[in-house]
Amino acid sequence: MPELPEVESLRRDLTPTIVGRSIQRVDIGLPKLFRPVPGLSAADLCGRAVERLRRRAKILILDLSDGLALLIHLKLAGQLVHVSADGQELAHGGHPVPRWGFPLPHKATHVIFRFDDGSTLYLTDIRQFCRLWLMHADEVDGFLEEQGFGPEPLTEDFSVPGFRARLRRRSIPIKTALLDQGVVGGIGNIYADESLWEARIHPRRTANSLTLPEIKRLHAAVRSVLAYALREGVATVLQGKALPERDFPYAHGRGGGPCFRGCGATMEKEWVGGRGTHWCPRCQKLPRARPVAAGTPSSG
Numbered sequence: 001m002p003e004l005p006e007v008e009s010l011r012r013d014l015t016p017t018i019v020g021r022s023i024q025r026v027d028i029g030l031p032k033l034f035r036p037v038p039g040l041s042a043a044d045l046c047g048r049a050v051e052r053l054r055r056r057a058k059i060l061i062l063d064l065s066d067g068l069a070l071l072i073h074l075k076l077a078g079q080l081v082h083v084s085a086d087g088q089e090l091a092h093g094g095h096p097v098p099r100w101g102f103p104l105p106h107k108a109t110h111v112i113f114r115f116d117d118g119s120t121l122y123l124t125d126i127r128q129f130c131r132l133w134l135m136h137a138d139e140v141d142g143f144l145e146e147q148g149f150g151p152e153p154l155t156e157d158f159s160v161p162g163f164r165a166r167l168r169r170r171s172i173p174i175k176t177a178l179l180d181q182g183v184v185g186g187i188g189n190i191y192a193d194e195s196l197w198e199a200r201i202h203p204r205r206t207a208n209s210l211t212l213p214e215i216k217r218l219h220a221a222v223r224s225v226l227a228y229a230l231r232e233g234v235a236t237v238l239q240g241k242a243l244p245e246r247d248f249p250y251a252h253g254r255g256g257g258p259c260f261r262g263c264g265a266t267m268e269k270e271w272v273g274g275r276g277t278h279w280c281p282r283c284q285k286l287p288r289a290r291p292v293a294a295g296t297p298s299s300g
Contacts, residue, residue: 002074002094004153004186005229007060010080010093011053017082017090021115022049023064030110033125036134044068044134045113057149057185061140069140071133078123078130085118096236097126149185153222158184164215167207174210174218175203176273184222189275190235190252195221196279197251202286203277240276251278259283 002010026042028034034042048064055061060080062070074080079094081104089101098106104122105112111123111132123130135143150166151157163184170177177183178192187195196203198221201214210218228248229235235242235249242253250260255269255278265282 001058001076001188001190002078003058003188003191004055005191005226005234006093007055007058007074007186008230009234010091011055011060013091013093014080014082015053017119018050018115018121019053020049020051021117021119022047023113024116025114027112027114028110029112030128033110033123033128033130034132034134037136037139040068040134040136042134045070056144057147057152057181058188059144059147063137067137069135069137071135071140071143072123073131075125075127075129075131077127078125081122081124083120083122090119095126096238098124148182150181150183151185153184153186153226158219158223160216160219163219164212167210167215170207172207173203173272174201174205174207175275175277177207178222179273179275186226187222189277190237190249191222191225191229193252193278194225194235194249197284198225200283202284203272203279204286251280254278 023045026045028042036042048066048068050062051065052063053060054063058073060072064070074094077095077097079092079096081092082090083104084090092100104124106124108126109122109124110128113121115121133143151162166183167177175192175196178187178195179189193203195218199214199218201210201218232248235252236246237249237253240253242249247260251267254267257267259265259267259280259282261280261283263280263282265280267278268281269276269278271277
């Protein structure tokens with residue numbers, strides 16, 4: 001799933017290639033993906049210029065001329081590829097299937113934007129989960145607020161006290177809590193595993209059981225992992241496996257392989273909250289339950 005680093009990298013790469021361009025035509029092959037507010041339709045995109053690209057959590061926002069905005073959530077397997085009039089790939093991002101450089105449109109290309117310079121932006125989604133919302137610019141903030149996103153993890157809004165307060169309210173595995181967009185906006189399966197591995201916290205630890213030092217370590221790890229992905233290149237995981245020729249990601253997709261810390265342990269994988277989860281059994285130990293003292297009433 002495209003997470004914060006993938007969407008932010010896409011925003012940065014697309015900004016110089018489509019900002020200032022005017023949309024001349026939009027082809028929507030799968031209508032269920034496109035959700036305009038009442039009174040608007042795909043025809044309202046035509047003639048609008050892209051004035052700015054921004055991001056909130058995993059949502060890419062295109063601010064358009066004349067007071068409209070297009071919001072795109074790539075969900076599990078969406079990708080965007082911008083191709084010049086002469087067929088050169090200008091920018092791409094999101095899910096890496098089909099592979100970058102593959103001839104487009106693909107059989108799973110469901111939306112095509114054609115710009116005034118002859119270039120084309122293809123939206124491809126092999127799972128058909130992505131969504132596009134067209135709305136008036138003054139409706140965007142309210143829409144985003146309704147999504148209940150937590151703070152952006154690379155801003156000052158993501159503080160240790162706030163993080164601690166949100167975790168204290170959740171008696172679920174910490175891996176599941178990190179995937180809750182109300183805890184922190186933009187983290188998905190890959191970067192949750194990476195953050196927990198860096199912080200040396202077992203993914204099944206109950207969120208509200210973490211000590212303050214552990215929360216501080218995890219807070220720092222979230223920031224470090226996301227910043228690394230934006231600086232050095234996002235993680236690539238195909239069919240649940242990390243690319244063997246790349247070190248990053250260090251944990252996700254590494255089940256059955258050696259821990260990258262060199263601790264001598266073999267990385268494990270199991271399902272936590274319905275998501276494939278990878279961790280090191282030596283670096284991320286699950287604390288033993290404290291024995292119940294004699295004479296202490298037990299539940300049930």
